[in-house]
Amino acid sequence: MSTKRFIGGEIIIKALIDQDVEVVFGYPGGVTLPLYDQIYKQNRLRHILVGHEQGGMHAAEGYARSTGKPGVVMATSGPGATNTVTGLVDALMDSIPLVCLTGQVTSNLIGNDAFQEADTTGITRSATKHNYLVKSTEDLARILHEAFYVATNGRPGPVLVDIPKDVLLGTGAYVGPEASEPRNYKPRLNPDAKAIEEAVDLLASAKRPIIYAGGGIVNSGPKASKLLTKLVRATGFPCTTTLMGLGTFPASDPLYIGMPGMHGTYEANLAMHDCDVMLNVGARFDDRVTGRTDAFAPGAKKIHIDIDPSSINKNIAVDVAVIGDAGKALDKIIGLWNKKKIKPDAKALKAWWRSIDKWRGIDCLAYDQDAKAAIMPQFALETLHKTLAGSDYYVTTDVGQHQMWSAQYLRFDEPNRWMTSGGLGTMGYGIPAAMGVQVAHPNSRVVCVTSEGSLMMNVQEMVTISKNNLPVKILSLNNNVLGMIRQWQELFHDNHESECDLSGGADFIKMAEAFGFTALSASRPDEAAGAIAEMLATPGPVFLNMAVARDENVFPMIPSGAAHNEIDLGPNKQLVSA
Amino acid sequence: MSNDESREHTFSVLVDNESGVLHRVVGLFSGRGYNIESLTVSEVEEEERLSKITIVTSGTPMIIDQIRAQLDRLVQVHNVANLTSDGPSVQREMALVKVTGKGEQRVESLRIADIFRAHVVDSTNSSFVFEVVGQTDKLDAFIELMKPIGLADVSRTGVVAIARGAET
Ligand SMILES: Cc1cc2nc3c(=O)[nH]c(=O)nc-3n(C[C@H](O)[C@H](O)[C@H](O)COP(=O)(O)OP(=O)(O)OC[C@H]3O[C@@H](n4cnc5c(N)ncnc54)[C@H](O)[C@@H]3O)c2cc1C
Ligand SMILES: Cc1ncc(C[n+]2csc(CCOP(=O)(O)OP(=O)(O)O)c2C)c(N)n1
Numbered sequence: 001m002s003t004k005r006f007i008g009g010e011i012i013i014k015a016l017i018d019q020d021v022e023v024v025f026g027y028p029g030g031v032t033l034p035l036y037d038q039i040y041k042q043n044r045l046r047h048i049l050v051g052h053e054q055g056g057m058h059a060a061e062g063y064a065r066s067t068g069k070p071g072v073v074m075a076t077s078g079p080g081a082t083n084t085v086t087g088l089v090d091a092l093m094d095s096i097p098l099v100c101l102t103g104q105v106t107s108n109l110i111g112n113d114a115f116q117e118a119d120t121t122g123i124t125r126s127a128t129k130h131n132y133l134v135k136s137t138e139d140l141a142r143i144l145h146e147a148f149y150v151a152t153n154g155r156p157g158p159v160l161v162d163i164p165k166d167v168l169l170g171t172g173a174y175v176g177p178e179a180s181e182p183r184n185y186k187p188r189l190n191p192d193a194k195a196i197e198e199a200v201d202l203l204a205s206a207k208r209p210i211i212y213a214g215g216g217i218v219n220s221g222p223k224a225s226k227l228l229t230k231l232v233r234a235t236g237f238p239c240t241t242t243l244m245g246l247g248t249f250p251a252s253d254p255l256y257i258g259m260p261g262m263h264g265t266y267e268a269n270l271a272m273h274d275c276d277v278m279l280n281v282g283a284r285f286d287d288r289v290t291g292r293t294d295a296f297a298p299g300a301k302k303i304h305i306d307i308d309p310s311s312i313n314k315n316i317a318v319d320v321a322v323i324g325d326a327g328k329a330l331d332k333i334i335g336l337w338n339k340k341k342i343k344p345d346a347k348a349l350k351a352w353w354r355s356i357d358k359w360r361g362i363d364c365l366a367y368d369q370d371a372k373a374a375i376m377p378q379f380a381l382e383t384l385h386k387t388l389a390g391s392d393y394y395v396t397t398d399v400g401q402h403q404m405w406s407a408q409y410l411r412f413d414e415p416n417r418w419m420t421s422g423g424l425g426t427m428g429y430g431i432p433a434a435m436g437v438q439v440a441h442p443n444s445r446v447v448c449v450t451s452e453g454s455l456m457m458n459v460q461e462m463v464t465i466s467k468n469n470l471p472v473k474i475l476s477l478n479n480n481v482l483g484m485i486r487q488w489q490e491l492f493h494d495n496h497e498s499e500c501d502l503s504g505g506a507d508f509i510k511m512a513e514a515f516g517f518t519a520l521s522a523s524r525p526d527e528a529a530g531a532i533a534e535m536l537a538t539p540g541p542v543f544l545n546m547a548v549a550r551d552e553n554v555f556p557m558i559p560s561g562a563a564h565n566e567i568d569l570g571p572n573k574q575l576v577s578a
Numbered sequence: 579m580s581n582d583e584s585r586e587h588t589f590s591v592l593v594d595n596e597s598g599v600l601h602r603v604v605g606l607f608s609g610r611g612y613n614i615e616s617l618t619v620s621e622v623e624e625e626e627r628l629s630k631i632t633i634v635t636s637g638t639p640m641i642i643d644q645i646r647a648q649l650d651r652l653v654q655v656h657n658v659a660n661l662t663s664d665g666p667s668v669q670r671e672m673a674l675v676k677v678t679g680k681g682e683q684r685v686e687s688l689r690i691a692d693i694f695r696a697h698v699v700d701s702t703n704s705s706f707v708f709e710v711v712g713q714t715d716k717l718d719a720f721i722e723l724m725k726p727i728g729l730a731d732v733s734r735t736g737v738v739a740i741a742r743g744a745e746t
Contacts, residue, residue: 125602126609130653133597150653183594185653310647313640 008137008168009038012101015144017044018177021072023063023439024048025056029076030116031103034168048439048468051460053080055432057087058421058458061096062436065419066394068221070097070151071436077103078116081123081162086426088127088158093423094244095219097156099147104133104164120162129157134164137172145180154187155308156219187307191324196332198320199279199303200340203333206277207348208355209237212260212289215244215422216282216306216326218415224327225249225415228281231334235344238356240268242283244422247412257356258365261289262558263404266364266567267356269556272297273564274355280304282326285315286423287560295563305329364556364569365408374549375528377402377477381409383529384447384475387536393445394437396420398430398454401483404554406449428457431474435461438470445536447473452502453482459511466516466541473535474517474543476508479550487553512543523547586615586636587662588669588739589645594654595621595629602652603631612637612645616671616714616736628656632738661739669739673717678705679728687727694720705730 006014012035016024023046028036039047050056053075060071075084081102091098105114121133130150132143143161151159203209211232217224225248232239232255239249240260249256258265260272272278272289278300283289285304290296293315302318304311305326312321322329367378381402388395388410395410396419397403403420412418419437421429434448455476465472482500489496512519518538522531528546535544555570593599600619607614616634621627635645642660649658661667675696677687684706691698691708694716700707710720714737721732 121598122601125598126605131598154651182653184656187651308647308651310644310651312647314644317640 003173005171006174007034007038008140008163008170008172009035011137011140011172011174012144012163012168013038013042013045014174015141016072019145019148020069022046024072024074025050025059025063025436026074027053027056027076027080029078029080029103031077031105031165032074032080032168034165035074035103047074048464050432051464052458053083054086054428055435055458055461055464057084057098057100058090058426058429058432059436059439059461060098061087061091061094061429062396062419062433063440064096064098064436065218065433066416066437067440068416070099070148073098073100075100075102076116077105077120078118081118081120084160085124085127086424088124088160090421090424090426090429091158092127092129094421095156095215096158097151098158099151100158100160102160102162103168104162106166107135107164108166110164120160124160127158128160129155131160131162133162134167137167137170140167140172141175142180145175145177146182148177149181150185153185188323189307189325189328191305191322191329191332193332195320195322196329196336199322200333200336200342202277202301202303202320203235203279203337204340204342204344206237207345208274208276208352209235209344209349210271210275210278211237211239212242212272212278212280212283213239213245213248214242214281214283217245217248219307220282220326222415224282224325224330227327227330227334229253231330231337234334234337236349237344238271238353240264240272242286242289242422243407243420245283246407246418247415250413251411252413257360259407261286262291262560263408263554263556264289266362266556266569267359269558269564269567270359271356275300278302280306280318281330282306284311287315290315291558291566292561292563362569369525372525372549375523375525375546377405377479377548377552378409379525380475380477380528380532380546380548381405381449383532384449385410387529387532388445388447391445392443393417393447394419394441396430396433396437396446396448398448398450398457399425399427399484400451400454401479401487401552401554402449402451402477427454430454431465431472432458432461434472434474435465435470438465438472439468442470445473446471447475447536450474450476451483452476452478452480452505452508455508456506462512462515462517462541462543470541471539472541474512474541475532475535476543476545477548478508478545479548479552480505481550483552484554486551490553491557492559508543508545512545517541517543519543519545521545521547582638584636584638585642585662586634587642587660588667588737589633589635589649590659590661590739591631591633591649591655592622592657593629593631594656595627596654599629599654600631602654603633603649606648606652607633607635610648612641618736618738632736634737659741661741664741666742667739668742669713669737670711671714671717671735671737672709672711673721673732673734674699675708675710675721675724675729676705676731677708677724677728678730680704683727687724690720690723690727696720
């Protein structure tokens with residue numbers, strides 16, 4: 001072992017490079033100055049100076065979700081650290097691997113209410129998968145590597161390492177990633193053979209099957225999506241993907257029946273409700289998907305594949321639990337399915353598809369643009385989809401109606417292409433996330449779909465985007481209102497529009513220009529396609545301010561706590577039964 | 579449905595003896611709305627720096643399984659045993675019970691202490707401190723009997739437990 005000693009700041013740079021980190025999103029402060037001095041002295045690691053630590057967190061999330069690699073953030077003590085909290089919880093909810101390094105006041109001042117002191121590990125304990133307070137420079141390298149291990153293994157998540165100033169300035173030995181596995185964190189990857197056998201037997205017996213795929217497949221890696229696609233096609237079963245799982249199965253495949261849940265398609269929700277066997281792969285039975293749990297798929301035997309044993313039987317009791325990596329489990333299921341030469345019950349499956357096609361036939365996502373003076377948001381997104389189709393593109397969204405319409409009308413055929421805040425629903429996610437995606441994929445098209453409420457929540461990152469010449473395209477569907485709030489007030493609070501009006505806000509064109517963006521606008525339906533094409537064709541960062549109809553609602557909608565078959569299709573559509 | 583009945587369970591959790599681990603475990607219970615009826619913690623392995631946390635909680639079978647899975651996925655947790663459902667176990671608790679009084683009250687308190695095999699660990703001419711060890715319900719009964727005599731103060735350790743038999 002080498003006995004060479006390094007300064008704490010140097011150890012951090014070495015460890016990040018050994019972890020193949022290319023870019024860090026950060027913001028300096030008093031206690032992290034020694035670290036920034038080391039950043040100054042090197043040129044291997046790219047540091048992007050963000051506008052706000054929360055922006056750095058979401059940028060790192062976008063980077064991570066679009067590459068499968070962990071995102072890295074640096075923040076100072078006190079306010080820098082507290083600014084990371086929303087991003088940490090966002091990443092925890094959506095299983096995004098992040099390593100967040102925060103500075104801390106000098107060890108002997110901890111606990112004294114020192115300047116810019118905050119109990120960062122205390123504050124973030126429930127906001128992280130794990131966190132560390134480094135006590136000595138000697139432990140620094142090991143803890144950093146362990147942090148990467150924990151962030152990326154098992155169910156991914158955010159890990160925070162809090163580093164006092166004296167640890168940055170002190171010296172210690174360096175150890176590489178090999179020597180740094182945590183002593184007992186060993187998540188299980190390989191599923192139990194008996195569980196696989198039970199799963200295959202249940203699938204083989206199915207008459208009304210459904211495959212319900214989620215973000216865990218994205219976490220597992222692109223191979224898992226390929227295997228999912230293979231399984232769906234081998235079985236001929238219908239497949240639905242959650243908001244976090246969009247793209248894990250190609251939306252263009254006829255076996256795809258759309259997203260399930262609150263704003264999912266009619267066919268996906270009725271198929272979830274009426275199925276007799278459900279295979280959940282890497283989804284977590286979130287309440288936005290299940291609706292009322294006692295009315296969720298009441299007649300179905302349920303199989304659940306998840307890497308995290310605590311996801312099993314948390315919301316929904318299942319019949320077969322397959323604990324392990326989604327890719328590995330799918331591989332084993334396909335292997336056994338082929339080995340046993342299983343032929344699904346063709347007659348039953350045909351009848352099942354007849355029901356599904358009948359539900360599909362009502363075309364629950366149809367909308368009416370003709371004869372409307374305003375641009376329908378659905379039309380804007382369908383147009384965006386058509387314009388992007390076939391190119392190399394990534395989309396991020398903010399939170400609200402525009403997010404749900406994006407999920408419905410942008411159709412993804414590959415994983416890692418769609419970045420959205422699902423579990424926490426963090427307004428202000430979209431712009432910084434797009435920045436992180438564009439940093440990772442400089443030559444791809446990156447579009448952020450937002451709306452004027454969310455837009456303002458991390459708008460400062462537009463400056464970071466333009467300063468770094470990142471050609472991010474922002475499509476802001478402006479409806480002059482906090483649309484999702486207005487929708488709930490209309491539907492559930494007697495149309496009392498309480499504190500949701502955004503009219504008379506900023507001049508977004510001037511704002512975008514001031515931030516270094518090319519600014520475009522559109523407000524008439526006949527302008528929409530041209531404006532979107534121009535947004536995509538214009539080099540550099542572009543902001544398209546698109547005025548859309550104010551009072552449009554997102555349908556279908558299953559009201560919170562209702563059953564799947566209590567779905568509201570909106571004013572113009574009739575339910576059909578199977 | 580009997581399957582939805584809430585029952586008491588005792589977990590024994592082996593953890594790294596590091597700062598923050600107790601906060602994480604307790605935070606898990608409060609953050610997810612699980613009960614803590616009793617909690618004890620102490621280092622049990624000096625060299626390996628391991629501590630054992632014994633937690634008595636209650637919940638439906640689904641909740642109890644969740645608690646186990648949630649504990650098990652904490653990075654600093656080495657092992658989680660459910661001593662109520664994994665097999666037979668021994669559970670003990672200790673209480674220090676202060677009883678004040680004079681004359682016949684003192685005699686009566688000593689008589690009860692004798693039945694419960696409690697020891698006098700401190701005495702003045704108007705008080706005793708008894709040390710009593712046993713299952714939680716035995717301690718409850720002892721304290722209950724001392725109330726009319728002159729119960730002044732109680733300190734309890736909370737439950738510690740261990741699996742019976744040679745297996746570890
Ligand atoms: C306004 C709004 C509306 C929404 N409406 C809907 C809606 O209509 N429909 C909808 O679907 N969602 C909706 N959501 C999102 C919803 O809140 C959840 O975020 C989402 O449903 C969860 O997706 P998921 O089940 O795929 O799980 P994720 O949150 O992606 O979790 C992944 C699961 O996979 C597991 N996992 C991780 N890695 C692996 C691996 N390698 N192998 C196997 N398993 C692994 C994890 O343990 C976890 O259980 C909405 C969100 C917002 C903000
Ligand atoms: C940080 C944060 N605060 C509040 C909310 C609650 N919320 C959910 S959707 C929404 C409205 C979003 O409005 P806008 O961004 O304009 O999008 P629209 O619904 O109009 O498309 C609000 C306030 C949230 N999700 N996140």
